[in-house]
Amino acid sequence: MKLALVLFIAVTVALLGYGYYQGMHAAPTEQTMGHIQRIFYYHVPSAWTSFIFFFINFIASIWYLAKRNLKADALALASAEMGVVFCTIVLVTGPLWAKPVWGIWWTWDARLTTTLVLWLIYVSYLILRRFSDSQQTPTLAAALAIFGFLDVPIVYMSIRWWRTQHPQPVIAGGQGSGIDPEMRFALFANWAAFLAMAALITWFRYRLAIGEQQVEEEHRARALRSQLQEVR
Amino acid sequence: MPRNLILAYIATWAIHGIYFIFLWRRHQRLKREQEALKK
Numbered sequence: 420m421k422l423a424l425v426l427f428i429a430v431t432v433a434l435l436g437y438g439y440y441q442g443m444h445a446a447p448t449e450q451t452m453g454h455i456q457r458i459f460y461y462h463v464p465s466a467w468t469s470f471i472f473f474f475i476n477f478i479a480s481i482w483y484l485a486k487r488n489l490k491a492d493a494l495a496l497a498s499a500e501m502g503v504v505f506c507t508i509v510l511v512t513g514p515l516w517a518k519p520v521w522g523i524w525w526t527w528d529a530r531l532t533t534t535l536v537l538w539l540i541y542v543s544y545l546i547l548r549r550f551s552d553s554q555q556t557p558t559l560a561a562a563l564a565i566f567g568f569l570d571v572p573i574v575y576m577s578i579r580w581w582r583t584q585h586p587q588p589v590i591a592g593g594q595g596s597g598i599d600p601e602m603r604f605a606l607f608a609n610w611a612a613f614l615a616m617a618a619l620i621t622w623f624r625y626r627l628a629i630g631e632q633q634v635e636e637e638h639r640a641r642a643l644r645s646q647l648q649e650v651r
Numbered sequence: 652m653p654r655n656l657i658l659a660y661i662a663t664w665a666i667h668g669i670y671f672i673f674l675w676r677r678h679q680r681l682k683r684e685q686e687a688l689k690k
Contacts, residue, residue, distance in 0.1 A: 443652075455653045461663050504670050511666065512659040519655055616667075620674070627678055634684045 431619055434612035441605035449602075458516040459602075464610035465508040466534075468617050470571055472502035473541065475621075477568040480561035492557045493628035495564060497621045499544055505617065506538045521584060529577040530585035537574055540567040 442460030449456035479495035482488060513531065514524040525531065544567060548560050578585055589598045590606075598606070 453653070455656055457656055458659045461659055465663070500670070504666060507666050508663050511662045515655040515659045515662065519653065620670070624674060627674065627681060630681045630685070631677075634681065634688065637688050 427615070427619060431612065431615040434608070434615050438605075438609035438612035441608045446602050446605035447599055452520055455516060455519050458512050460605055460609045462509060462512040462516060463606060464613045465505045465512065467610055468613045469502045469505035469509060470575065471614070472498045472505065472617060472621070473537075473568055473571050476502060476541075476564050477571075480564040483557060483561045484565075489632050490629065492561070493625050493632060495557075495561065496548060496628050497624035499541055499548075499564065500624060501617050501621045503538065503541045503545060505613070506534070506541065509534060510538055526584045528583040528585055529581040530574065530583045533570060533574045533577050537567075537570045540570060543567075 438460070442457055446457070446460065448454055475498035476495050479491045479498060482491035483495060513534075517526075518524050540563075544560055544563050547563065548556060551559070553559075577583065578587055587596060589596055590603070
């Protein structure tokens with residue numbers, strides 16, 4: 420197990436290095452925007468990674484509601500945190516790219532607004548989990564996560580449904596869309612690296628959440644035992 | 652390299668760094684609680 424983990428960490432670090440090289444050096448420079456377009460190799464894979472982890476959170480939340488399985492709850496928490504981390508990166512790198520290209524840091528267009536709403540939904544989810552002491556918290560959080568996930572397809576489709584300041588899709592965007600094959604390769608190399616890193620961190624966070632659940636269970640059991648002794 | 656590209660790169664890793672610190676502190680706290688329960 421430990422060897423597999425070490426190997427996975429090594430592969431992830433190698434992928435991150437390779438992704439950096441592809442995005443910052445190997446990929447051709449975009450003609451209109453110049454080097455600033457290279458933010459694309461962090462911005463877009465981060466968005467896709469956040470969607471995937473919000474989807475994992477969605478599935479784990481359904482699993483928890485159906486089976487009341489604590490492992491599902493731990494997975495839901497771990498994946499939501501990972502999704503928020505990557506969504507934060509999207510919301511920070513986006514304006515840094517927008518300012519030199521559009522001349523503005525932010526605009527309330529459909530893609531940007533729905534992405535901000537998505538981030539707020541999952542931050543609310545994490546705040547609920549962090550500060551609510553009730554035993555109903557996992558159930559409430561799971562319900563919030565299921566409704567919250569509805570925003571993910573809206574974010575994804577926003578640039579297809581509405582005219583936005585945000586560029587039209589370059590991958591799976593239908594006729595007239597597409598990018599240079601070398602750029603596409605750099606994009607997918609970075610996405611693979613981000614996915615590997617996110618999987619690694621989520622696994623670590625999942626184990627941490629399981630450990631926290633066990634400690635909480637033990638505290639509850641001890642409190643119950645001491646109450647029973649007092650009654651006797 | 653444009654300034655905002657460097658900033659975006661730094662921001663990406665800074666956000667991960669903050670999360671790593673959060674995870675590490677939580678991991679340490681869990682270890683302390685587990686030790687306390689063993690006693």
